[in-house]
Amino acid sequence: MIEGNVIFFARPSLRRAYLFAIFYAVVLSYGRYTVEFNPVLEPMWFGLLTTLLMLLVYANIVRATTSYVITDNAIQSASGILARRSSIVPYRRVTNVAARQSFLERLLGLVTLYIDSAGSDVQEVSFRRMTTSEAREAGKIIRNIINSQSAPSAQVAAAG
Numbered sequence: 001m002i003e004g005n006v007i008f009f010a011r012p013s014l015r016r017a018y019l020f021a022i023f024y025a026v027v028l029s030y031g032r033y034t035v036e037f038n039p040v041l042e043p044m045w046f047g048l049l050t051t052l053l054m055l056l057v058y059a060n061i062v063r064a065t066t067s068y069v070i071t072d073n074a075i076q077s078a079s080g081i082l083a084r085r086s087s088i089v090p091y092r093r094v095t096n097v098a099a100r101q102s103f104l105e106r107l108l109g110l111v112t113l114y115i116d117s118a119g120s121d122v123q124e125v126s127f128r129r130m131t132t133s134e135a136r137e138a139g140k141i142i143r144n145i146i147n148s149q150s151a152p153s154a155q156v157a158a159a160g
Helices: 014-033 044-065 103-108 133-158
Strands: 008-012 069-071 076-079 086-088 096-098 108-118 124-133
Touching: 008 086, 008 133, 014 044, 014 103, 014 124, 076 124, 096 133, 103 108, 108 133, 124 133
Parallel strands: none
Antiparallel strands: 008 069, 069 076, 076 086, 096 108, 108 124
């Protein structure tokens, strides 16, 4: 799938999953220990703990199967556990790069980077839940490559 030399590689951050897991564990612990010990409720607490662990495993699997790659030729995104979705956008088709943060993402230092391309009404590539530093680095790399590719054509037109 990866075409060209890899300049940047990232995966989604697990900060959001861990925040929800911590919140879930605190609520679970509080509920478990404030209610008097009741053998009838014991399977329920075990089931809730199992659900928490399964959600953490799922978040790690999603992270392991999702990749964001910037090469010298294109911007690429691949994701999916059972069915694989890949998007490749050559730099000549990139029209806009935008970063968006929800309130929770802002608190956690996460960013979603959207890359728009010519000839499409939707974002073909999105880098979801990247850390702020990774998003800054990816944006800078994309901007530098696009500027360097458009500079020679402008110089040729000015010389002609």
